[in-house]
Amino acid sequence: MTGCKKEISEIHLIPAFKGDTTTLNGLARPTEGIYASYSVFMDFSKGIQTRELRNSWDFGVYCGTENRLIINHTMGAAAIALNKTSLASVTGSDTTALETNNTLRVNGTSGNTANVDPVSGDFAAYLSGTVFAEIKADAESSNVYIVNRGTAGDTVDTPNKRWYKMKVYLVDRSYKIDYALINETTPSRFSTVTIAKDDSYNFRFGSFRSNRANFEPARVNWDIQWGWSTYKNTAGNAITVPDFVLINSGGGVQAAQVVFSGTGATTKSYEDYKFEDQTGVTYSAERDAIGTKWRNLDPAAGTSSVYRDRFFLVKDGEGNVYKLRFLSFIPNDGGRRGRPRIEYRLLEPAA
Structure with a gap:
């Protein structure tokens, strides 16, 4: 009589990436600047960015x-x-x-x-x-x-x-x-x-031009998309806009803007903001929940730069919440056009 060995399969979940500071590389050539050829996709929970040529599809x-x-x-x-x-x-x-x-x-x-x-x-x-x-x-x-x-x-x-x-x-x-x-x-x-x-x-x-094309990664493999997009001006007309951020609303991603300085601001700064500080935050599933809210683009006045008084909360399809801020995107703020620099950190409940 022989015995049977019970096999136990264990599922090891990969923990969400804690966060990083990184540059979204939209340039195909160093001289492109505002005309960045790539759309860049960022997956915060894996710490991975991918990019695809905008005109490939x-x-x-x-x-x-x-x-x-x-x-x-x-x-x-x-x-x-x-x-x-x-x-x-x-x-x-x-x-x-x-x-x-x-x-x-x-x-x-x-x-x-x-x-x-x-x-x-x-x-x-x-x-x-x-x-x-x-x-x-x-x-x-x-x-x-x-x-x-x-x-x-x-x-x-x-x-x-x-x-x-x-x-x-x-x-x-x-x-x-x-x-x-x-x-x-x-x-x-x-x-x-x-x-x-x-x-x-x-x-x-x-x-x-080539029948099939790749663009968006698989649904669970991206949270935001940076690059050019069709949008609207104050008159409600359709226009094309650079440095635009879309959220993956089709993948269950939501976002919220947090303004922490100026009139009426009552919340903590990016550095001090914790998971428990989300009380009262309203998340949005709208595709432009981030959009252009992260930067001021005014070349005529020479004041273009990222906004320093705000950051964003991004909740992915798995329920992970990241705080995200934009550090630079243009020479005025120490950055480079077509290569915005961001920082994101996972918010975790207190032990």
Whole structure:
């Protein structure tokens, strides 16, 4: 008679990273400065940053239950639906009025928010407000969209490579995207890419130039994204903004701003702030919960710098809470444009 040895499997959880001081490297070349080519993603609990070229993608397909497609907010992309369902029937003539009226032009001063994906709100609002309507399975009746790829941060505008036409429909749990340059009318020269949903990601991405593309890391592998983004000015117009910080609201991340000096400030400084000091803090799941609140950008007055009177609390999808402050981002504050310096620390309950 033989005995059976009981096997016990132990799960060893990796503790959250305690924090660090680091530089977010958005530069592909030292001379880029404000025109930083990369979006930088930061995962605080792992202490890891990743970066991807902003112009490496043109569209992203949502991997959740809703069927949605987004366009490239980091390049100021814009789109509009046509009352046409045939890709071959759309030509450059369909862009004439759009070009004349700047309908799909998003730059540093003005643009139509109806032609860009939502620039604020929580993740549900983002999905429900995309320029592309909910994607359906009926290929024949799916409308053609004209897309302006955007030129945010680009120093050279190339209109002949900026305008595309595309239509999107579902095949099982995958998105099928047909597209071509605006003046291409020969169907055999159209391109098609099929992108399957992947539950590990918020979105999977594609490019007009190379079909598939990588951009966002897996959902649990990032908390904030720094770089260029479509946003809005005080008049409510869509504009392109550098040095913008988005939170991963699709991954359950929330954030709160803490102002600790000046009129009405009652809280502790970054150095003294502890886990227990969160009493009364209201966290936000809005994508722009940090946005541009961390810096003052006023080149004309020569006062651009990070704000020294505030920091942010970032609660990740696992419930870890980090305090985050921006140390520099421009020569005025001892930094370098395109390489902002940050400090983040894990807040832990008192023993």
